[in-house]
Amino acid sequence: MTRKASKLAGVTLKPGAVRRTLGRYPFGHAGDIGDADAGIAAGEVVDVRAPDGSVVGRGYFNPEGATPLRMLTWTREDIDLNFYRARVRAALARRAGRVVDTDGLRVLHAEADGMPGVVADRFGDVLGVQLRNAGVERHRDLILRALREETGATSAYERSDTGERRREGLDLRSGVLWGDVPERVTFHEDDLALHFSPLDAQKTGFFLDQRDNRRLLRSLVRPGEGFLDVYSYTGGFSLHAARAGAKPVAIDKDQVALGVLEREARENGVSVGVRWGDALETLTALEREGRSFGAAVLDPPTLAKRREDVPRAKRIFTDGTSRALRMLRPGGHLLVSTCAHYIGVGDLLDAARVAAGEAGCDAEVVTVTYQPADHPHLLSVPESLYLKSLLLRKEE
Numbered sequence: 001m002t003r004k005a006s007k008l009a010g011v012t013l014k015p016g017a018v019r020r021t022l023g024r025y026p027f028g029h030a031g032d033i034g035d036a037d038a039g040i041a042a043g044e045v046v047d048v049r050a051p052d053g054s055v056v057g058r059g060y061f062n063p064e065g066a067t068p069l070r071m072l073t074w075t076r077e078d079i080d081l082n083f084y085r086a087r088v089r090a091a092l093a094r095r096a097g098r099v100v101d102t103d104g105l106r107v108l109h110a111e112a113d114g115m116p117g118v119v120a121d122r123f124g125d126v127l128g129v130q131l132r133n134a135g136v137e138r139h140r141d142l143i144l145r146a147l148r149e150e151t152g153a154t155s156a157y158e159r160s161d162t163g164e165r166r167r168e169g170l171d172l173r174s175g176v177l178w179g180d181v182p183e184r185v186t187f188h189e190d191d192l193a194l195h196f197s198p199l200d201a202q203k204t205g206f207f208l209d210q211r212d213n214r215r216l217l218r219s220l221v222r223p224g225e226g227f228l229d230v231y232s233y234t235g236g237f238s239l240h241a242a243r244a245g246a247k248p249v250a251i252d253k254d255q256v257a258l259g260v261l262e263r264e265a266r267e268n269g270v271s272v273g274v275r276w277g278d279a280l281e282t283l284t285a286l287e288r289e290g291r292s293f294g295a296a297v298l299d300p301p302t303l304a305k306r307r308e309d310v311p312r313a314k315r316i317f318t319d320g321t322s323r324a325l326r327m328l329r330p331g332g333h334l335l336v337s338t339c340a341h342y343i344g345v346g347d348l349l350d351a352a353r354v355a356a357g358e359a360g361c362d363a364e365v366v367t368v369t370y371q372p373a374d375h376p377h378l379l380s381v382p383e384s385l386y387l388k389s390l391l392l393r394k395e396e
Contacts (some may be wrong), residue, residue, distance in 0.1 A: 002039065008045060008058070009036075009040050009047070009061075010036075010046050011031055011037070011040075011042075011047075011049065012033075013049065014033070014034040014051070015051055018050045020032075021056055021071065024071075024074065026070060026071040026116055026380075027067050027069065027070060027383075028067070028068060028071070029069075030349050031218065032069065034051065035067065036223070037068060039092065042064060042134040042138070043060050043134030043135040043136075043139075043158065043168075044060070044061055044135075045135070046058065047076070048069065056074065057071055057072070057075065058067040058075075058077070059072045059073075060134065060138075061135075062134040062135065064169055065134060065167070067133075068080060070133060075093055080142065081146060083126060083347065084115075084236060085149060086116075087115050088107070089124065089153070089391050091108050091115075091152055092131075093118070093358045094109075094113070094371060095374050099173075099237070099374050100186060101189070103122075103187050104122070104187040104188070104194070105190060105374050105383075106119070106120070106121050106375050107151060108120040109375050109384065112376040112378050113380075116133065116135070117133035117135060117136040118130070118131060120151075121183050121205060121206070122149055122153060124188075124307065125152075125154040126154070126179075126198070127147060127148075127155070127156035128156070128159055128205045129147065129156055129177065132162055133164065133165070133168045133170075134138070137168075138172055144156070153179075154179050154327070155181045156176075157174070157175065157199060158175055159205070174199055175199070182198075183197060184196070187203060187206075189236075190209070190210060190240075190241060192216070194206065194239075194264065195264065196260070196387075201234075206234075207233070207392070208375075209237060209339070209387050210337070211372055212234050212369065213239045213335060216369065217241065217295055217297060217375065219244075221295045222246065222295075224245060224246070225246055225247065225294030226247050226248075226292060226294060227241040227247065227294065228251075228252050228292065228297070228324060229241070229248070229296070229297055231301065232250035232274075232281065233253045233258050234260045235272060237266065237297045237299070239264060239270065241266060242268075242270035242272050243268070243270055246294065246295070248272045249272075249275060249281050249291075249293075250273070250274045250275070252274075253276065253279070253293075255276050258274040259299050260276060262274060274364050280316070280319050282321035283320065283327075284375070287323060290331055291327055293324075293332065294332045295328075296324045296332070296333075297335040298334065298335070298336045298337065299335070299337040299339075300316065300317075300338070301318075302340045303338070309340075310343055313338075314347055314350060315369075317347075317348065318358070320355070321352050322354075322355035322358040322369060324362055325363065325392075325394060328394045329394070330394055330395065330396040334363070335389055335391065335392075336352055337387070337388070337389035338388055339386055341383055343388070345368055345388050346389070346390060360362070363392040363394050364392065365390060366391040368390055369388075371386065375387070
């Protein structure tokens with residue numbers, strides 16, 4: 001039974017926003033807010049009301065935030081330690097048995113786990129945490145305590161250094177939260193030992209969301225054949241391909257990341273070739289060298305942070321895909337992937353269709369993949385779907 005909490009300050013939605021909010025959409029934008037009580041502090045928990053005065057739920061409210069309202073619950077329950085512990089427990093239960101053969105796991109995926117603004121990744125006994133908005137910053141002690149108690153992680157670090165915090169009027173924060181965080185965190189993915197420096201790596205440390213795709217491509221490579229890893233960063237795809245006997249070439253403009261990849265390869269007893277430079281220019285150079293590959297992946301960083309960025313991003317996907325297809329042996333596979341919310345599967349298909357024409361070949365769409373089970377996508381939160389990938393097979 002939900003406990004009724006004490007009276008809170010409140011905000012009133014405009015009529016058009018009520019139905020969307022009752023449909024469990026967690027964001028209230030500036031144009032959705034009809035009225036707000038005076039004196040609400042940034043990140044304060046408020047009652048969210050319909051125009052008739054009925055309470056439709058509770059959420060964080062930041063009057064100056066880019067997204068002022070972030071829904072937490074559609075009841076009038078207290079937002080306290082017990083609330084956050086229950087959310088973490090539910091997230092862990094949702095993942096139970098669905099992520100195997102690894103001790104790297106996304107524990108909380110923000111709104112998709114009912115924790116707007118909180119991302120937490122676990123690597124063995126180490127937890128990496130991001131707190132992205134004024135509401136979770138205001139409740140940081142409760143949230144961190146809930147994570148510590150429910151996960152049992154012996155150490156944790158913070159990587160709250162995202163642009164979203166600046167838009168919320170918050171300072172960037174990073175550092176150790178509790179315990180003895182090692183300079184190099186170690187975790188395992190299948191038969192690979194993977195490492196990263198928690199306060200220097202991107203995001204919360206490692207791109208766990210490509211786990212299933214790394215395994216998919218590994219299952220398709222042939223021993224002794226070339227494998228092309230474009231926008232490799234620290235080369236998770238390359239390491240898996242090398243373990244399967246392929247000969248990877250990893251391309252990235254981040255020299256530090258390529259150095260990490262070379263060390264990872266040595267420590268795992270495999271060999272990976274690296275090429276530093278612009279991805280498209282390096283692909284052109286490889287083509288001129290007459291290189292060929294049995295499988296490839298094109299996984300650029302976010303190319304479209306706004307809807308208006310999509311046409312330019314599609315051109316980059318087309319250029320990269322056409323170059324990769326020309327170097328792919330007939331029957332070889334190419335994975336084209338985007339982590340941009342605004343780029344849809346249709347956009348990837350359009351780009352790949354044009355690319356195949358430019359490459360003078362045809363390709364079968366073998367499958368479309370999405371983010372793994374520990375990065376849930378809720379129907380009520382379209383923004384929670386962000387990773388989309390096409391697996392193409394070059395026609396014989």
